[in-house]
Amino acid sequence: MTTVADHQRFHLKAYPDLEDLCTKLGCSLPFSENTSVLGERIAVGKGKETPNRFVVQPMEGFDASVDGTPGELTFRRYLRYARGGAGLIWLEATAVMHEARSNPGQLYIHKGNLDTFRELVRSVKETARKELGREPVLIVQLTHSGRYSKPTGVAAPIIAHRSPVLDPKHNLPDDYPVVTDEYLDRLGDTFVDAARLAHAAGFDGVDIKSCHRYLMSELLASHTREGKYGGSLENRSRLLRETLEKISQEIPELIITTRMNAYDAISYPFGFGVSKDDYRVQDLADPLELIGMLKNIGIGLLNVSIGNPYYNPHFGRPFDFPIKGAAIPREHPLVGLERFVNIVSELQNAHPDLPVIGSGYSWLRHLMPRVVAGIVKEGKATLIGQGRGSFAYPSSVNDILAHGTMDPKKTCVTCSACTQIMRDGGQTGCVVRDSRLYGPRYRMARRFSIDRLQEEARRCRECEEATCTQACPAHVDVPRFIKAFAENDIPRAYEILHQRNVLPEMCAYVCPVEEQCQGGCLEKVFCENPIAVSDIQLVVARTARLQGITGVRVPGKVSGKSMAVIGGGPSGLAFAIRMLEKGHSVHIYEAGDRLGGTPGSTIPVHRFGDGQAEIEAILQPAVDAGRCSVHLQTSFGTDVLVSSLKEQHDGVFIGTGLTAPVSIEALNGYATDALEFLRKVKDKSYGKIPQKVAVVGGGNTAMDAAVAAVNAGARDVFMVYRRSFNEMPAWETERNAVLSAGVHLMVLLQPTGVEMDEGKVTGLRTVRTQLGEPDQDGRRRPEAIPGSETVLPVDLIIEATGQKLSPEDTKNLEGIEVTKKGTIRVDPATFMTSVPGVFAAGDAVNGGTTAVQAIAEGMAAAEAAHKHLSE
Numbered sequence: 001m002t003t004v005a006d007h008q009r010f011h012l013k014a015y016p017d018l019e020d021l022c023t024k025l026g027c028s029l030p031f032s033e034n035t036s037v038l039g040e041r042i043a044v045g046k047g048k049e050t051p052n053r054f055v056v057q058p059m060e061g062f063d064a065s066v067d068g069t070p071g072e073l074t075f076r077r078y079l080r081y082a083r084g085g086a087g088l089i090w091l092e093a094t095a096v097m098h099e100a101r102s103n104p105g106q107l108y109i110h111k112g113n114l115d116t117f118r119e120l121v122r123s124v125k126e127t128a129r130k131e132l133g134r135e136p137v138l139i140v141q142l143t144h145s146g147r148y149s150k151p152t153g154v155a156a157p158i159i160a161h162r163s164p165v166l167d168p169k170h171n172l173p174d175d176y177p178v179v180t181d182e183y184l185d186r187l188g189d190t191f192v193d194a195a196r197l198a199h200a201a202g203f204d205g206v207d208i209k210s211c212h213r214y215l216m217s218e219l220l221a222s223h224t225r226e227g228k229y230g231g232s233l234e235n236r237s238r239l240l241r242e243t244l245e246k247i248s249q250e251i252p253e254l255i256i257t258t259r260m261n262a263y264d265a266i267s268y269p270f271g272f273g274v275s276k277d278d279y280r281v282q283d284l285a286d287p288l289e290l291i292g293m294l295k296n297i298g299i300g301l302l303n304v305s306i307g308n309p310y311y312n313p314h315f316g317r318p319f320d321f322p323i324k325g326a327a328i329p330r331e332h333p334l335v336g337l338e339r340f341v342n343i344v345s346e347l348q349n350a351h352p353d354l355p356v357i358g359s360g361y362s363w364l365r366h367l368m369p370r371v372v373a374g375i376v377k378e379g380k381a382t383l384i385g386q387g388r389g390s391f392a393y394p395s396s397v398n399d400i401l402a403h404g405t406m407d408p409k410k411t412c413v414t415c416s417a418c419t420q421i422m423r424d425g426g427q428t429g430c431v432v433r434d435s436r437l438y439g440p441r442y443r444m445a446r447r448f449s450i451d452r453l454q455e456e457a458r459r460c461r462e463c464e465e466a467t468c469t470q471a472c473p474a475h476v477d478v479p480r481f482i483k484a485f486a487e488n489d490i491p492r493a494y495e496i497l498h499q500r501n502v503l504p505e506m507c508a509y510v511c512p513v514e515e516q517c518q519g520g521c522l523e524k525v526f527c528e529n530p531i532a533v534s535d536i537q538l539v540v541a542r543t544a545r546l547q548g549i550t551g552v553r554v555p556g557k558v559s560g561k562s563m564a565v566i567g568g569g570p571s572g573l574a575f576a577i578r579m580l581e582k583g584h585s586v587h588i589y590e591a592g593d594r595l596g597g598t599p600g601s602t603i604p605v606h607r608f609g610d611g612q613a614e615i616e617a618i619l620q621p622a623v624d625a626g627r628c629s630v631h632l633q634t635s636f637g638t639d640v641l642v643s644s645l646k647e648q649h650d651g652v653f654i655g656t657g658l659t660a661p662v663s664i665e666a667l668n669g670y671a672t673d674a675l676e677f678l679r680k681v682k683d684k685s686y687g688k689i690p691q692k693v694a695v696v697g698g699g700n701t702a703m704d705a706a707v708a709a710v711n712a713g714a715r716d717v718f719m720v721y722r723r724s725f726n727e728m729p730a731w732e733t734e735r736n737a738v739l740s741a742g743v744h745l746m747v748l749l750q751p752t753g754v755e756m757d758e759g760k761v762t763g764l765r766t767v768r769t770q771l772g773e774p775d776q777d778g779r780r781r782p783e784a785i786p787g788s789e790t791v792l793p794v795d796l797i798i799e800a801t802g803q804k805l806s807p808e809d810t811k812n813l814e815g816i817e818v819t820k821k822g823t824i825r826v827d828p829a830t831f832m833t834s835v836p837g838v839f840a841a842g843d844a845v846n847g848g849t850t851a852v853q854a855i856a857e858g859m860a861a862a863e864a865a866h867k868h869l870s871e
Contacts, residue, residue, distance in 0.1 A: 008332055010365060010414070018367050027338045030374030035404040037376050038369070042087070042383060044137060044355055045255045045300020048204055050087030050383070051134040053376060054397045055357050057303075057387035058092040058141040058207070058259065059418070060106060063427040068095065068108025069116045073427060073437075078120060081390060082127040082136065085397035088383065089124065090259075090303065091140040093209055095151075096187075096194040100215075102145035104153050105427060109140075109197050121202035132398075139205040140198045141259060142191055146179075146215025153425060154546040158183075160218040161225040163270045179215070181227050187215075188243045195247045195254060205255025208243055211305040216240050217261050220290070223269035237290050245297045258294065259303035262287040262343050266308070273306075282306075282343060288350050301355040303385065304344050309419060333363045333414075345380035352379065359385035366408035369400050388412045392430040417442055424449040450543075453536050457486035460531050461522060468533060471520030473849075474507075474856040476500040478517055478533055485536055494544035497537060502577040502859060503570060505545065505614040507852045508538035509607060510599050512700075512731040516852070545614055551621040552580050558627075559583040561869045564645040564652045566636050569597020570851045571842030572655030573615065574858030575865070580622045582866045587649065589634045595619075597657060598843075599851050602678035602701075604708045607737075637812030642838060651865055654813075654824065654833070654840040655858060658848055660806030661799060664696065670754045670761055671696065674705040674800035681708045690795030691715040694764045695743075696751055697800030698728035703738050705798050710741045717743045718792060722750040722769050722782040746792070750782060755791055763791040803848055816840075823847050831861035832868070839865050 012018050015031065022029055041049045063073035081089050094107040101108055109117055125135045147157040147170060157170055158179050167176070195206045210216040219239055222230040229238055244256045264271035267279035275281040291302060340360035348356040358381030361368045372384045389396060392412035399406055410433060417431035421438070426445030429438035446452055460482045468478040477496055484493035497504040513519070513534040521530035544550050561584045565572045568590035576586045592601060596611045622628035634640055636656055645652045661673040674697070680686035689712040695705050698721035709717045719738065721728060725747050728735065738745070748769045755763030768788035771780035805822050817825040817834040824840045826833050831841050841857035843849070 006332065010333070010363060012365075012367060015367055015370060018364070018371075021334060025332055025334055027334050029334075029338060029341065029371055030378045030380065031370050032374040032377045033370060033404075034377070035369045035373040035400060037373055038384065039401045042355055044088070044205075045257075045298070046205070046253060048137050048255060048300070050137050052085070052087035052397065052401060053383050054086040054400075055088040055303075055383050055385040056081045056084075056086045056090055056390045056394075057357075057359055057385040058090045058209075059387045059391055059428070060092040060103070060422065061428045062103045062105035062422060062425075064105050064107045066104065067113065068098075068101065068106065068110065069113035070107060070120050073429070074107070075120060075123065077394075077429070078124050079127050080394040082124045083131050083398075084390070084394035085132060085401060086136055086386075086390070087397075088137045088139065090207065090385075091138065091203070093141045093143040093145075093214075094194075096142050096144060096190050098151050099149060099156065099158070100144040100146075101151040102143075102148045102214075103150055103422070103425065105425075106145075109142075109194050109201070111197065114197055114201060117197070117201040125202075137204045137255075138202070139207055139255065139257065140201075140203045141207040141209050142194050142198070143209040144187060144191075144215040146213070146218050148214060152546045154543065158215060160215060161222040161230065161270070163266075165266050165270050166213070178225070181229055184219075184229050184239055188239055188246065191243045192246045192250060195251055199251050199254050203254070205257060205300065206247060207257050207259050207303065208240055208247075209259055210240050211259045211261040213261075213264070213266075213308050216258075217264075217272070220261070220286075221264060221266070221270060221272040233286050233289060237293065241293055241297060244294065244299065248298050255300040256297070257299050257301050257303060259305055260287070260290075261306060261308075262304050262347060263306040264308065265306070282339075284343065284346055287347065291347060291351055291354070295351065295354060299354070301357065301383070302347070302351075303357040303359075304347060305359065306340055306343055337361070337363060341375060341380060345375075345378075348379060348381055355382040357381065357383040357385045359387060361386065362389040362412045363414050365411040365413070366406040368411075369404055369406060388414065388418060388430075391418055391428075392433040421445045447532075448535060448539055450539060453532065453539055454486050454488065456532050457482045457536055459523060460486070463522060467520040467522060468517045468531075469520075471515075472500075472517045473853040474501045474859075476504075476517070481540065482531065482533070482536060485540055490540055490543050490547065491549055493540045494549060497540060498550075500859075501852065501855055502574050502618070503611075503614065503851075503855050504537055505541035506570065506596075506599055506608070506611045507855065508534045508541060509611075510603055510851050512733070512850060514732050516850075541614070545617045548617075550614070550617045552577055552618050554580055554622050554625050554627050555583045557583055558585070559869070561585070561650040562587065562648075563865065563869075564589065564640075564649040565655065566640065566642075566645070566653065567597065567655035567657060567842070568592070568595035568630070568632075569655055569657050569842060569854065570599065571657075571854040571858035571861075572597070572653065574855040575653045575655065575839070575841065575862045576628065577618060578859050578862030579865065580619075580627055582862070584650075584866070584869065585627050586622070587629045587631065589631045589636070589640050589645075591633065591635045593632055595630065595632075597655075598675070602675050602682060602704070604678065604682065604704050604711070607704070637808060641812065642814050642816070642835070646835075646837060650869055651837045651839065653858075653861060653865065654816075654838065654844060655842045655854075656809060657843040658803035658805055659809055660804050662802035662804050663799060664751055664801060666752050666754075666765075667696070667797060667799060668754055670756070671797040671799035674701045674798050675803070677705055677798050678708055681712050686712065689713045692718075692794040693796045693798060694718045694720055694792060694794040695798045695800060696720050696764075697802075698723065698730060698747075699800060699802070700730045700734050702798075702800035703730045703734035705800050706743045707737050707741045709796075709798070710743060714796075717741075718746050718794065719743050720746050720749050720751060720764065720766065720792070722748070723779065724748060724771060727771075727779055748782070750784060751797075752789065754797065761795060761797055763793045764797055765789065765791050803843070805844060809844075821847060830864035830868075831857060832864065837868065 095101040263273035263282040268276045275283045344358040393410040424445035431442040462479045481496040517533045518530040524530035565588045600611045693714045753765035768785045769782040772783045775781045839861045841861045842854035
C-alpha cells in the first residue's frame with residue numbers, strides 16, 4: 001500500500017499525466033493500449049456468456065412505485081443500458097419484502113408486480129438484440145436493507161449486531177433490539193421465494209446482496225453476535241451460503257452470485273475483511289475462505305465491493321466533491337483506487353477460475369479504458385464494473401469497444417450528487433450528464449432535505465411578537481416550531497404546529513406563504529430571503545406522520561355527546577379533529593368520494609397531490625376507537641338535512657364550502673366551471689383536452705386551471721382577464737407558475753359572448769378594455785373600448801370568476817340566516833348560526849379565502865361548540 005497523500009480533485013488530460021501522477025504517489029496501476037481484450041466473451045455459469053467484459057453495476061434509482069413496481073424512469077434507465085452495450089446488466093437492489101426496502105422508491109419484487117418485472121427483462125433484451133445484435137446477461141440483486149431499512153421514508157433499522165461504530169450514527173439506543181435467529185431463519189425462505197419470481201420474470205441470475213452494511217453484509221461481520229448466525233465464519237456466513245444453496249437446488253437454471261464487501265474499513269470486531277489491529281489495513285483471510293465456500297455451492301461469478309458509501313471516516317471510494325456531511329477522505333483518490341484494484345486482484349489470483357468483477361474506476365474518467373485493459377491483461381479481474389459511470393455515460397461501452405476511447409465530456413465527474421439525491425429521498429440519476437431530467441430532482445430533493453432545512457432553521461431570529469406569526473391566519477408560533485426543528489425535535493415541532501393548525505401538511509402545500517408567514521419574516525426585509533417556513537412545516541408534518549405521531553389523541557373518557565359535520569373539507573375536518581380531542585363523537589357527512597374538500601379534489605398535483613395520507617393518519621385512532629364515522633357520497637339536502645341531523649346529534653357543523661360558480665352572463669352557460677374542470681383533470685376523467693383553451697379570470701383558481709390545461713395537453717392556453725396584470729388577485733407563486741407553463745396572458749380583455757358552430761364552441765368574443773376610476777372594492781374599473789371587438793378562436797372556455805352558495809344550498813339551510821353576499825351568517829366570536837347548536841365556518845361563511853383560514857375558523861368553532869355542549 002502506498003503512503004497516504006492529500007485528497008486532490010481530478011485534473012488529468014491524457015495517459016502520460018496519469019502515469020506521472022502514479023509515479024509521484026508511488027501507486028502501481030497497469031496500463032495496456034490493446035483494449036480489444038475488453039470485447040471478449042466470458043462464461044459466467046449455467047451455460048451463459050457475456051458478449052463482452054463490461055458490467056453495469058447495481059446503482060439504485062429509487063423510482064419504483066409505492067408497491068415497488070418498476071416505474072417509467074426505471075425502464076428508461078435500463079433501456080439506456082441495453083443500448084449502451086454492456087455485456088452484463090446487474091439490476092439494482094430489489095427488496096424481498098416491504099420492510100426490507102431502504103427507500104419508499106426502492107424496487108420490491110412480489111407476485112403483484114411480476115408482470116412488470118417480466119416486461120422490463122423482455123424490453124431490455126429485445127432492445128439490445130435489435131440495436132446491437134446481442135443480448136446482455138441480466139442478474140437481479142435481491143436485498144434486505146437491514147440497518148438501512150426505511151420503507152416509509154422514516155428509518156426502521158433491522159440490525160444483526162450492536163456496533164459502537166455505526167449505532168451512534170443511526171441514533172440507536174443501547175437497548176435497541178438485534179434481529180432474532182427466528183427472523184433470519186424465515187428470511188432465507190423469503191429470499192428463495194424472491195428468486196423464484198426473478199426466474200419467472202426471465203432474469204438469468206440472482207445476487208444475494210452482501211455489501212455496504214446491508215443485512216447480509218452485517219451478518220458477515222457479526223463476530224460479537226451469539227447463536228448460529230454469529231461468531232465463527234461458518235455461522236456469520238450461514239444465511240448467505242444456505243440461501244444461495246437453496247436457490248441453486250430449487251432453481252438450477254439460475255446463475256447464483258453475490259456482490260460482497262471484501263473489506264469494510266470498520267474496526268474489528270465490527271468489520272469484515274479488516275485487520276484486528278488496524279481497520280485501515282485489510283485482512284482478506286475471511287473473504288478468501290468464504291469465496292471458497294461459495295464456489296463449492298456453485299456461484300458463477302463474484303462481484304466485489306469495499307467500504308461503505310454511508311460511512312467513510314478516512315477513505316473510501318474515489319470522488320471529487322463529497323456529499324453533504326461526508327468527510328473528505330484523508331488520501332488521494334488514486335490511492336483508494338489502487339487499494340480497490342489490489343484487493344480484487346488478490347481475490348482473483350486466489351481463484352483464477354472464478355470470474356471476478358472489479359469496480360471503482362469512475363474517478364479515472366476518460367482514462368479508464370487502458371487501465372482496465374491492463375487490469376484484465378494482468379489477470380487482476382475478469383470483468384469490469386461501472387456504477388456511477390453507467391449512470392452518467394450509459395453508451396460508454398459502445399464507444400470503448402468501437403474506438404478504445406471515452407468522450408471526456410460524457411464521463412462521470414465523481415461529484416456524488418447521485419448519492420446525495422438518494423440520501424435526500426429523491427429519484428436518482430446523473431445530475432451532471434442527465435441534468436435536464438435529474439437536475440430538477442436533485443434541487444427538489446435538496447430543498448426538502450432535513451440537514452439543509454435545519455441549517456435554514458438556524459437562521460431564524462426567534463423574534464418576540466413575531467411578524468411571521470402575526471401574518472399567519474392560524475397564528476402558528478412559527479419561531480418555536482422552527483427552533484424545535486433546528487434542534488432535531490420533530491415531535492415537539494409538530495406539537496407546536498398542531499396547537500394552532502390541525503392539518504399542517506395540507507397547509508404547507510397550499511398556503512400562500514409569500515403572503516402569509518414567509519411574507520412576514522424579517523429576513524425578507526433584511527436580505528430578501530425569508531426562512532423557508534412552509535418547506536420546514538412540510539418536512540415536520542410529513543416526518544411526524546411517517547413516525548406515527550399525528551393521530552388524533554382521543555381521551556379515555558367519553559363525553560357522551562355527538563356532533564354531525566356536513567362537509568369533509570378543511571374547516572369540517574378541523575372542527576371534527578378538535579371535537580374528537582375534547583372527547584365527543586363525530587360523524588362526518590361528505591358529498592364526494594373522499595375527504596379533503598377543494599384542496600384534495602381540485603388543486604392540481606403540481607401544487608397538492610393528495611391529502612388522504614395526512615387525513616387518514618389523523619383520524620384513524622378515532623375511527624378505531626369508534627369515536628368517528630365517515631359517510632362518503634352523502635349529499636347535503638338530499639341524503640342529510642340540518643333538521644334531521646340536529647335531532648340525531650347534540651349539534652351540527654356546516655362546512656360545505658361554496659358549491660356554485662359565479663357565471664358571466666355573456667358566456668350564456670357555454671363555459672366549463674373551473675373547479676369541475678380541475679376535478680376531472682385531477683382524477684383523470686376529463687378525456688382528451690382541446691388544443692385551444694381560454695380561461696376567463698385572474699384568481700388562483702384561474703391560474704390552476706390554465707396550468708392544468710397545459711399539463712393535460714392543450715397546445716395554446718389563453719388567460720383572459722379584464723383588468724391589468726398587476727390587479728390580478730392571484731398570488732405571486734400562482735402567477736409565476738402560469739408564466740413558466742407558457743400560458744398566453746391576455747389582460748385588459750373582457751368576454752362579450754361565445755361563437756358556436758353545430759353546437760360546439762369555436763371562439764370567445766371579446767372587447768379591449770381600459771382602466772377607469774376605482775370601484776367600491778378600490779380597484780380601477782375596466783371600461784370597454786368601443787370598436788375593439790374581436791374573436792379569439794378556442795375550442796373550450798373555462799370560467800374561473802368565483803364561487804357562491806347555490807340556491808339549492810341556501811334552501812337546504814332550512815331558514816338559517818344568510819348575509820347580503822349570500823354567505824352563512826354567524827356570530828363572529830362563536831361561529832354559531834342563527835339556529836342554536838348549529839355552527840358554520842370556512843368558505844360558506846367567509847366567501848372563500850385560504851385553507852388555513854378555514855382550518856383556523858373550524859378550530860375556533862369547535863372550541864365554541866365544546867363550550868356550548870358543556871353548558
